[in-house]
Amino acid sequence: MAMKDMNIAKLASVDVPLFNGIVQDLFPGIESPVIDYGKLELKGMGLQLIPFTITKVIQLYETKNSRHSTMIVGNTGSGKTVTWRTLQATMSALCRSGDAAYNLEFPLNPKAVSLGELYGEYDLSTGEWTDGILSSVMRAAYEKPDEKWILFDGPVDTLWIESMNSVMDDNKVLTLINGERISMPEQVSLLFEVENLAVASPATVSRCGMVYTDYSDLGWKPYVHSWIEKRPKVLGSVEGMGRGAVQR
Template identity: 80%
Template sequence: LRETIEQEIRDMGLQPTPFTLTKVIQLYETKNSRHSTMIVGCTGSGKTASWRILQSSLSSLCRAGEPNFNIVREFPLNPKALSLGELYGEYDLNTNEWTDGVLSSVMRTACADEKPDEKWILFDGPVDTLWIESMNSVMDDNKVLTLINGERIAMPEQVSLLFEVENLAVASPATVSRCGMVYTDYTDLGWKPYVQSWLDKRPKVEAEPLQRMFEKFINKMLTFKKDNCNELVPLPEYSGIISLCKLYSALATPENGN
């Protein structure tokens, strides 16, 4: 599995750092022991990359004929982009007609599929008590979603829940205790893997001097910005590095004399 993970990371144009490998393997082990898993970390810490790498690795092993591995399909949704009625379903007060919600529809589709493929229902967005409390019966050993129309959707073994969240500041202990946790810390990852992946796509004659300049100046610039600059909109360190690389790519073109 580790070799496949490393190969998938390279195929995605990313860097197989020890941090990334560790987090992907932690996610794999956590998902094997819990059917509900939360990946917690700030923007740019590798949350999305971790589950995408694991998904791709497991699917590749299945296609290679390895036993005990299955194709993985994801069902992503943002719960905070929807009202509770749009998420779980609701009755029309005028007609008393039931309208299915996004989550109830996705869960019904995933749970009714009898193929051995793994189905990951991915919640990409902040966790709060408004919508997560209704998931407690799904996250515990009952594994059943009960809708307000009385319908009960049982979650089979091949279906699991994956939460991608920045923090658990407003999550209740009842919710947290039902999930496995994988914490990704940006300080363990840093900006260098992204820059290295970006440099790998640049011409070699250009990449080598750029790498020397990044190593010489970037940390000093980030420290100066942190100590001396007031930002109207706080910009994460990682986002600033991405903007720098994209700005360089946009300007350093043959049309501009590069």
């Protein structure tokens, strides 16, 4: 179970049978138990509840339970945003029923701002320190013990991600250029939504749990079905008008 939990979520669909075969060779005649999450019900939000999406939501939930830093990797249109938003909606619904801590997210695009705006910087004219977006969010995370996700929705590169390595490891401490150290609370976790890890260093990748979403597994049919369901229900009225004309 440990081997499957740490590896299957990051594999492409074509590699999963090969991995399962290796596990069967290592543990012959042993069947892995299927975990029943009970009240972990998926809220469709007007979307198609297909097995691929359900599997990825559960894999994200399991990965976040074992790591405080998680990366959802996949091409555009592979369901990355739907995966974490579905899990968020489910956890929020469970909280309202009294079963879990409420979930909040702080989405930001690290490539849309400068490093100073992201982490904080000194004003060269006055010498005053100004907090950045991330440092302000981490300070605000202490206010309530509710579960919180800091979501980085943007490409991962060495310009900004290397400063996060100390936050992603067991220290969970952000060190600013003014020497201040901000520790990340236990109820806060990091979530990265990226297209690929082409320029990410091994030090960064090894600190994160990985969930890979493959567009070939999702396909185009769920988009078409959702689009059809949102169209006006005019087919029945048109058919009724045709039958009336025939009778007349």
